[in-house]
Amino acid sequence: MRILQALAAVTIFLPFAAAAAAAAAAVVDFNYPAVFNFGDSNSDTGGLVAGLGETLEPPNGQTYFLRPAGRFCDGRLIVDFLLDAMDLPFLNAYLDSVGAPSFLKGGNFASAGSTILPATMSSVCPFSLGIQVAQFLHFKGRVTELLAKGNRYKKYIPPADFFNQGLYMFDIGQNDLAGAFYSKSEDQVIASIPTILLEFETSLKKLHDQGARRFWIHNTGPLGCLAQNVAQFGKDPSKLDELGCVSSHIRAAKLFNLQLHALCSKLQGQFPDTNITYVDIFTIKYDLIGNYSRYGFEHPITACCGYGGPPLNYDSRIRCGQTKTLDGSSVTAKGCSDATDYVSWDGIHYTDAANQHVSSQILTGKFSDPPFLDEMPFLLKLKF
Secondary structure (H helix, E strand, O other): OOOOOOOOOOOOOOOOOHHHHHHHHOOOOOOOOOEEEEEOOOOOOOHHHHHHOOOOOOOOOOOOOOOOOOOOOOOOOHHHHHHHHOOOOOOOEOOOOOOOOOOOOEEEOOOOOOOOOOOOOOOOOOOOHHHHHHHHHHHHHHHHHHHOOOOOOOOOOOOOOHHHHOEEEEEOOHHHHHHHOOOOOHHHHHHOHHHHHHHHHHHHHHHHHOOOOEEEEEOOOOHHHOHHHHHHHOOOHHHEOOOOOEHHHHHHHHHHHHHHHHHHHHHHHHOOOOEEEEEOHHHHHHHHHHOHHHHOOOEEEEEOOEOOOOOOOOOOOOOOOOEEEEOOEEEEOEOOOOHHHEEEOOOOOEOHHHHHHHHHHHOOOOOEEOOOHHHOOOOOOOOO
16 A cells, blocks of 8 residues: 655746746735636546547546546546645536536536647547637636526526636646657657647637636646557667656657746736746656655556556557457456556556645645745645
8 A cells, every 4th residue: 555655845946037926926825716627638527528428437436436537547636636625626527517517616628638739630639728718718608697697506607706716727738749749750849839839828818818817837747757658659768768758758848848837937927917827747747757666656657557567557459447359359458456556547647646646746835936835725635
């Protein structure tokens, strides 16, 4: 079993200009009445499952929800832990229409497979960031209409002022980079970053035009450390770094994050009435991969739920929980006996235990720009 250990963090500060930082810090209070989330599978709480009728099989969800719960994980995602820490309920997927989901405290527009750039015919998911923002605008418009009709729906939809006071969270971009490597060289992937971020900027400005003033932006993680990418691009050991991660993907992620951070700085300067918090997810996750045993894990890259056995236990032909005929034999991608020993759940996404660790590091405030250590009124409720 994973043992709760003392948290260790590598402090990184990438400060804005002094004036921008001072203006931003003044409005970091964490008293958000609602959260509106945009992203990919790292924060999807059921969007792809509801939107495309996608099926998630057990053992997905086994650790916390005890059943598949729309998340590509054995339990909770980072966004779940952050919402819990802010004493807000888990976000319902915008596209989930069954069970009278409540959107009183916000909604989740994220969908697994999403990209920042517009989707193409070959895209895994049609709900790119631009579509997610369009869905939000439709959602806001419908809420406004319903509020004008009286109190009948007040238990299920946010009051009008929640849109201005709420937190707008983003965790997206990983699929733009990882997907591009299948058809482009490293130089071409890197050259595409400004175009990707221009689309991201456009989406943020649309939300700002609608009154959004509090933005929480995760940079992209070390996608070269995912078993999926190691299996495809790391067959040659010379292509791997000292942690066993694909070097080209690590370099691309770092360059993407540098430019994303610069964009956040620019937007903070343009909109002094707005708080833009940039969160360095990459450093937290890369530190976890590099120092996994210090944090109580035993397997940094190997998938808990997969097929193929060590060292990766990942086969792109079959995903977690599926049973298929491969090479003439019926096989099942099964879960491991103890997911708390693993950083990776299925070779692409993190386990509940790893997401809990990442969230605890985020909530130290040390990996954010501006840092919010002095403003933080809560601690992550550790649940083992």
